[in-house]
Amino acid sequence: MTQRSLFVRALWFLLIGWWVTPILVNIAWALNVTVVLAPVGIKLVNLVPTALTLQEPRSLAAPEYGRGQRSLLIRAIYFVLVGWWLSFLWANLAALFAITIIGLPVAIWMANRLPVVTSLYRFHG
Template sequence: MTQRSLLVRALWFVLVGWWLTPLVVNVAWLLNATIILLPLGIKLINLVPTVLTLREPRSVVDPDSTGRGQSSLLVRVVYFLFVGWWLSWLWANVAAFFAVTIVGLPVALWMFNRLPYVTSLYRFDG
């Protein structure tokens, strides 16, 4: 994928990203709640920073490069079932509110970048 200019990303945010992001967040949460459509919901959650500002998609952490790899699948499933499904919804909607306020945009970006981890302890390198 090619790197998008700051101007294009800013225009995307002003025209589309600010209103589309809360919609994507809540659709992803509804998909996660169905369990059957959970993989699609997780995919949408991972794309939230891209929807907001056209940020390039991230890659999974290489355990050798950071010393902190992914948590085991069992731990991630238990976390998601008891905490991740509801905390991610709350986290993402608070972040969406911050994004709409413009002043809170840096906080929103920080929160959206951590959304996959809040949802299922899923780590990215960026």
């Protein structure tokens, strides 16, 4: 996968990313507090970096997918006890940072780590 140009990503952020990301985060959080729709919420959480800056999503088909992950049981317990509320705070703080020029690098860093904060899921690559 190749990233879009910096110009296109910056233009996206200025026109769309800064306002659509908080909406996506809050919809994902609302879905995450339900049992049935939590998988959809998790998928939306994984799309936050793309919504913010058009960063290409990381592939789940990579050969190392699944290696080095905590067990699903540990990740589920973490999500139920911590991940659902901490990811809400984390993502909204990232969205707040994103509206400032100085905070934008921090917002991007935080958005890229949102899957870990939500469910201890670590992307490879």
